[in-house]
Amino acid sequence: MRKMNYLKKLILLSRVLPRLGVMNVLRVFTYRLKIGVAFIEKRSIKEPPNDYIFQTGNFKQVAQKSQSLLLFGWYNKQYAGKPSWHSNPLNSREKIDPKLTWPRALKSLRGSDVKPYWEASRFDWVPRLASESLRGNTKALDHLNCWVDDWIKKNPPFMGINWSCGQETSLRVVNLAMAQLILNKKIVPSRTLKWFLEVSYDRIHSTFHYAIGQDNNHGVSESCAIFIIGCWGKVLNLPNAHRLQHFGRKWLEDRAQKIIQPDGSPAQYSTNYHRLNLELFCIAELFRSYSGEKEFSEKFIKRVCLGASWLFHITNPKNGFAPNIGAN
Numbered sequence: 087m088r089k090m091n092y093l094k095k096l097i098l099l100s101r102v103l104p105r106l107g108v109m110n111v112l113r114v115f116t117y118r119l120k121i122g123v124a125f126i127e128k129r130s131i132k133e134p135p136n137d138y139i140f141q142t143g144n145f146k147q148v149a150q151k152s153q154s155l156l157l158f159g160w161y162n163k164q165y166a167g168k169p170s171w172h173s174n175p176l177n178s179r180e181k182i183d184p185k186l187t188w189p190r191a192l193k194s195l196r197g198s199d200v201k202p203y204w205e206a207s208r209f210d211w212v213p214r215l216a217s218e219s220l221r222g223n224t225k226a227l228d229h230l231n232c233w234v235d236d237w238i239k240k241n242p243p244f245m246g247i248n249w250s251c252g253q254e255t256s257l258r259v260v261n262l263a264m265a266q267l268i269l270n271k272k273i274v275p276s277r278t279l280k281w282f283l284e285v286s287y288d289r290i291h292s293t294f295h296y297a298i299g300q301d302n303n304h305g306v307s308e309s310c311a312i313f314i315i316g317c318w319g320k321v322l323n324l325p326n327a328h329r330l331q332h333f334g335r336k337w338l339e340d341r342a343q344k345i346i347q348p349d350g351s352p353a354q355y356s357t358n359y360h361r362l363n364l365e366l367f368c369i370a371e372l373f374r375s376y377s378g379e380k381e382f383s384e385k386f387i388k389r390v391c392l393g394a395s396w397l398f399h400i401t402n403p404k405n406g407f408a409p410n411i412g413a414n
Contacts, residue, residue: 132285134238135277138231139262140269153229157205168236169206172246176202184240188250200247207237207248209261216265230265238278243285252290252297253304256311259286260366263314263373280322283315287330298337303359303366306345309337310366317377331379338370339382342389350396355412357397364393 153165163175174180182191182203192200212234218226241248248254262282290308297304315324316331324330345353345363352360367390371382381387401408 132243132281134281137276137278139234139238139276139278139282140227140231140265141276153211155206155211157202163206168233171207171237171240171248172203174202175206182247184246186246188244188246191245191247192250195247200250203247204251204254207241207258208254209234209258212261213264213268216268220268227269235278238282244289249289252293253307255286255289256307259283259311259314260307260369263318264369266318267372267376275322280319280324283318283322284324287312287315301344302354303345303362305337306341306363306366309334309341310370313338313370314373317373317379320377334370335382338367339386342367342386342393346389346393348389348392350392350394352393352396357400357408357411359412360393360397361408364390364397367393 155163155165155169157163157175161176169175170181172182172184182194184191186194212230215226215230219230237248243249262279290311294308294312297308311334312330313334316327316329316334318324319327319330341363346360347353352363354360354363371390374382397408
């Protein structure tokens with residue numbers, strides 16, 4: 087009986103493996119193995135420089151006033167000062183020990199939803215504050231610097247829940263890049279920005295092939311961040327910046343063909359994730375243009391445009407809503 091069950095499992099596995107992709111299975115297996123033997127935990131911690139992420143020439147430490155963040159796009163959270171980066175904003179009593187290495191911090195959740203802990207650390211408030219500074223809010227950029235500075239101090243590299251995902255690390259890089267595009271020449275690149283991009287790349291790269299093995303938005307966001315780090319790194323004199331840009335470009339081109347199907351529909355069963363992937367491809371193109379790098383291939387551009395056209399045609403023009411399908 088046991089032999090029969092074992093044989094059935096082998097037959098099922100032989101059918102499933104080709105569909106998942108043997109290389110993808112190997113990538114995920116390698117990641118699990120590294121986590122199991124704590125290999126990923128063993129990383130050196132680089133100390134950050136003593137300046138602010140965006141130097142403006144007239145920065146002053148500002149008194150913290152109440153700030154409101156729209157978490158998840160709908161939940162209004164009022165902060166009296168700086169956010170508590172390791173707490174659940176939906177229940178401030180729940181806090182994860184910031185001294186845990188990121189794999190241990192992730193395990194400490196015991197299956198609870200990690201997204202509330204990540205939300206404020208995604209830095210979506212960074213481009214918003216950058217925009218406010220252009221509209222005449224003279225303290226917005228100071229608040230941006232203060233909050234990022236506090237985040238860096240409270241989240242040493244590879245420690246705590248906010249370093250537990252390569253995609254989350256990538257979203258911080260993407261939002262800082264958007265602030266750079268918004269502010270343009272009004273800011274001076276800092277040593278802290280260079281340091282932040284270096285450690286972010288180290289974290290993304292450590293589990294990058296796990297992201298690719300999932301065949302979803304993780305590979306897109308992480309490829310986008312690496313491409314941006316490579317482009318930005320040329321200005322900041324980051325080591326191997328050209329190689330990183332080439333690596334990110336290669337995987338962005340690959341992901342466009344994998345994540346968007348030939349008719350423009352998403353490979354992921356979700357309109358929300360399709361929109362996210364399209365936004366990331368567009369941000370990569372914006373930063374490519376800003377940096378003066380060579381264009382993406384015609385094949386890449388055509389596939390992304392097909393993806394945008396598909397989303398356009400299923401979106402209600404009266405309210406901007408798309409069908410709520412899949413894992414949103």
